[in-house]
Amino acid sequence: xxxxxxxxxELRRLLGDRLLEAESDCLVYAYDASGRTYLxxxxxxxxxxxxxxxxxxxxxxxxxxxxxxxxxTATTGAPLAARGGLVVAFxxxxxxxxxxxxxxxxxxxxxxxxxxxxxxxxxxGLFYPPDPASYRFSTIGGNVATCAGGPRGLKYGVTRDYxxxxxAVLPGGEVLPLGTRTLKGVVGYDLTRLxxxxxxxxxxxxxxxxxxxxxxxxxxxxxxxxGSEEEAxxxxxxxxxxGLLPAAAExxxxxxxxxxxxxxxxxxGLLLLEFDGLDSTVKEEVEKALEILDSRTRFLKVxxxxxxETLWEVRRAIxxxxxxxxxxxxADDIVLPRSKLSVFVREVRALSKDFGLRxxxxxxxxxxxxxxxxxxDEEKEGAESLRERILSLxxxxxxxxxxxxxxxxxxxxYLPWEIPPRALSLMREIKKVFxxxxxxxxxxxx
Amino acid sequence: xxxxxxxxxELRRLLGDRLLEAESDCLVYAYDASGRTYLxxxxxxxxxxxxxxxxxxxxxxxxxxxxxxxxxTATTGAPLAARGGLVVAFxxxxxxxxxxxxxxxxxxxxxxxxxxxxxxxxxxGLFYPPDPASYRFSTIGGNVATCAGGPRGLKYGVTRDYxxxxxAVLPGGEVLPLGTRTLKGVVGYDLTRLxxxxxxxxxxxxxxxxxxxxxxxxxxxxxxxxGSEEEAxxxxxxxxxxGLLPAAAExxxxxxxxxxxxxxxxxxGLLLLEFDGLDSTVKEEVEKALEILDSRTRFLKVxxxxxxETLWEVRRAIxxxxxxxxxxxxADDIVLPRSKLSVFVREVRALSKDFGLRxxxxxxxxxxxxxxxxxxDEEKEGAESLRERILSLxxxxxxxxxxxxxxxxxxxxYLPWEIPPRALSLMREIKKVFxxxxxxxxxxxx
Numbered sequence: 001x002x003x004x005x006x007x008x009x010e011l012r013r014l015l016g017d018r019l020l021e022a023e024s025d026c027l028v029y030a031y032d033a034s035g036r037t038y039l040x041x042x043x044x045x046x047x048x049x050x051x052x053x054x055x056x057x058x059x060x061x062x063x064x065x066x067x068x069x070x071x072x073t074a075t076t077g078a079p080l081a082a083r084g085g086l087v088v089a090f091x092x093x094x095x096x097x098x099x100x101x102x103x104x105x106x107x108x109x110x111x112x113x114x115x116x117x118x119x120x121x122x123x124x125g126l127f128y129p130p131d132p133a134s135y136r137f138s139t140i141g142g143n144v145a146t147c148a149g150g151p152r153g154l155k156y157g158v159t160r161d162y163x164x165x166x167x168a169v170l171p172g173g174e175v176l177p178l179g180t181r182t183l184k185g186v187v188g189y190d191l192t193r194l195x196x197x198x199x200x201x202x203x204x205x206x207x208x209x210x211x212x213x214x215x216x217x218x219x220x221x222x223x224x225x226x227g228s229e230e231e232a233x234x235x236x237x238x239x240x241x242x243g244l245l246p247a248a249a250e251x252x253x254x255x256x257x258x259x260x261x262x263x264x265x266x267x268x269g270l271l272l273l274e275f276d277g278l279d280s281t282v283k284e285e286v287e288k289a290l291e292i293l294d295s296r297t298r299f300l301k302v303x304x305x306x307x308x309e310t311l312w313e314v315r316r317a318i319x320x321x322x323x324x325x326x327x328x329x330x331a332d333d334i335v336l337p338r339s340k341l342s343v344f345v346r347e348v349r350a351l352s353k354d355f356g357l358r359x360x361x362x363x364x365x366x367x368x369x370x371x372x373x374x375x376x377d378e379e380k381e382g383a384e385s386l387r388e389r390i391l392s393l394x395x396x397x398x399x400x401x402x403x404x405x406x407x408x409x410x411x412x413x414y415l416p417w418e419i420p421p422r423a424l425s426l427m428r429e430i431k432k433v434f435x436x437x438x439x440x441x442x443x444x445x446x
Numbered sequence: 447x448x449x450x451x452x453x454x455x456e457l458r459r460l461l462g463d464r465l466l467e468a469e470s471d472c473l474v475y476a477y478d479a480s481g482r483t484y485l486x487x488x489x490x491x492x493x494x495x496x497x498x499x500x501x502x503x504x505x506x507x508x509x510x511x512x513x514x515x516x517x518x519t520a521t522t523g524a525p526l527a528a529r530g531g532l533v534v535a536f537x538x539x540x541x542x543x544x545x546x547x548x549x550x551x552x553x554x555x556x557x558x559x560x561x562x563x564x565x566x567x568x569x570x571g572l573f574y575p576p577d578p579a580s581y582r583f584s585t586i587g588g589n590v591a592t593c594a595g596g597p598r599g600l601k602y603g604v605t606r607d608y609x610x611x612x613x614a615v616l617p618g619g620e621v622l623p624l625g626t627r628t629l630k631g632v633v634g635y636d637l638t639r640l641x642x643x644x645x646x647x648x649x650x651x652x653x654x655x656x657x658x659x660x661x662x663x664x665x666x667x668x669x670x671x672x673g674s675e676e677e678a679x680x681x682x683x684x685x686x687x688x689g690l691l692p693a694a695a696e697x698x699x700x701x702x703x704x705x706x707x708x709x710x711x712x713x714x715g716l717l718l719l720e721f722d723g724l725d726s727t728v729k730e731e732v733e734k735a736l737e738i739l740d741s742r743t744r745f746l747k748v749x750x751x752x753x754x755e756t757l758w759e760v761r762r763a764i765x766x767x768x769x770x771x772x773x774x775x776x777a778d779d780i781v782l783p784r785s786k787l788s789v790f791v792r793e794v795r796a797l798s799k800d801f802g803l804r805x806x807x808x809x810x811x812x813x814x815x816x817x818x819x820x821x822x823d824e825e826k827e828g829a830e831s832l833r834e835r836i837l838s839l840x841x842x843x844x845x846x847x848x849x850x851x852x853x854x855x856x857x858x859x860y861l862p863w864e865i866p867p868r869a870l871s872l873m874r875e876i877k878k879v880f881x882x883x884x885x886x887x888x889x890x891x892x
Binding site for chain 2: 125160177180184185193197202403405418431
């Protein structure tokens, strides 16, 4: 399966200079954040659904793979041309088609960057919660393809909770409207949400109708430092059991804090809690949180506005900071039932000692979603074994091996660890229903 | 396809007196709220997953239909044995298996009644928002099968937003765990949510893992009566555009109010807004709502606790009250983008006049979900034509023909009005992937 000369000719006719064929041009689309590279045979930059439809019709006739791509921030290789073929990048399909405050609905093209969308909404007093760490760069199309999450998952859910309807192009080129513009809808099977998180393997999304919310007028952050990781996690559980529902509840372990160097060394576990809502709500929630946290913390700070931003900078600085502790890393985004987080972190600590490798655990502890980074320089093999031990541990604690990054290329080997054979075969058969020739993003997930 | 003597024998051996075969016993399971009746060939009352698995293995061997059934509150005929076969009723699988306040997760069997579940949770300070009108009787299994909604859809979403994981039995008897116990999870295709709303046509659900929330400590209801339906709906939009997000926002039109007789005749449109959250939040939201509503209303009341309940009694009394205006009715649960509600109600009024038939519109206007009841005594034909006009109107206004009841038997004819042919064929093929012999709830949806 590769791009025939006939296919190239047709694509040139269709797209003109929006078909990139020079190696130097294609190289830009050979990467994502997984560190892997696959040079695409060519790159298409369609401007509208009609062009995407024609590309998929041609792919079907000429049997070449099509790999849809947003901003390439995936950590799993999902947007890479691992088996050759044409990358379809949505750079030029980046229009916000509608923001409707009355219906609390917005319609966007897949290339719209999450952060830009958030800004436009904020100016209208509206709010789109899903906020993957990459939100300043990543696209809504990519977010939908991976069901992206972020810190706000705890209170606000993830991307799938906001996707109301999709326009999708099937292999062969047929354009399908799926779902409804309304908050409720139960007419037939839920194909809309089947596409969410399917990593571009079932259809190519060309339009996205999203639920949006009124922008909460107030927002405040509580930073709480503890003498141990266990105390931090136990305190988080107390806050949540106290009936409080922060918009975000982030945790940083000792390794992470050491790397960032932002706090005194006696602080071995940090919580960042963000509360949002009406003024009075935020005030009451912050007070209640402080009451709960006060007795245990060694460091406690409340901030809003720009001061809060500086607290969140610590959180955002983690990924670059971790480079100090290892030039290479294996990064997973596991999720656990929250009650299992303490056990998990303790066991990871023990495994880390056994393997003689540093492991940083940080992230969205509020919804159980931790980023686990194994840091190393050369010991690749030991690191891979450690990863397998950690993933086994996650599954033994009723967790999942990916909360927001997805499977792509890099986690395919572990898919059968979590999904039973019959469920996997159902998924493969569903793949065949949508994509009988296996042309859409081949080699991903399965 | 019907129950062979061999199948009956095996079922008797498996279930003993929990296999009902006498006509008088089966008759109880021949009904739902659609008014249609189909006598099942037999009724099974399994006690556990193992028995469900054996029933489905036997169904596969002997090729008899299996119709899963909760409390039979469906309005669409979905739980009826329309093509014969065995009704599997979950009456005895009604255990709440786990309520975990720390993880904010609960695990239930499908026969658990929504209202009983809510009560148990409330005692633990927890909250499961989906609240179909039938919640005192309907089961979580049935709620999942239809993706049930209710008034709280506006703020809290619908059943699919709470289903984290399922145990499901496939035709043939294989038991599959699907989804994860965690709030996030993107490993493989989302089969969990594919089953939500699939009306028992893909697999039989035997265990349900649900997300639950902290119970909001405060709650207040605002009732606002207006001189016209338009004013009521316009005011609702103002409240929501003002950044307020009530837990529920119900609307009653003039016909509905006349039937209930609860208010003076000058009140031609009523809003019931429920706010929930922390004390201070509820207070602030109610104040803001009153400010917005005050200028237009002819009637304005705030209540909490039992007094609020009396306000909601008006809402709950609608269905029986409407009988005064017609011994028969055709009831739909359409959804519109909220901005289209006013136009819709006005057009329905005009159609109602043209056809000389009373139409009551009431329900969850906050999320655009209106119950449209055509009331009549004998004029069945005119009523059916009017219904078709109304459904066409809904689709022309970017709405959907069902927000929470589903398709079942009674709306099958209208499915192709909303779903394009290729999407329908994808759905049929997915059905075949799960149920190649067409044994599960045959004749429903398609």
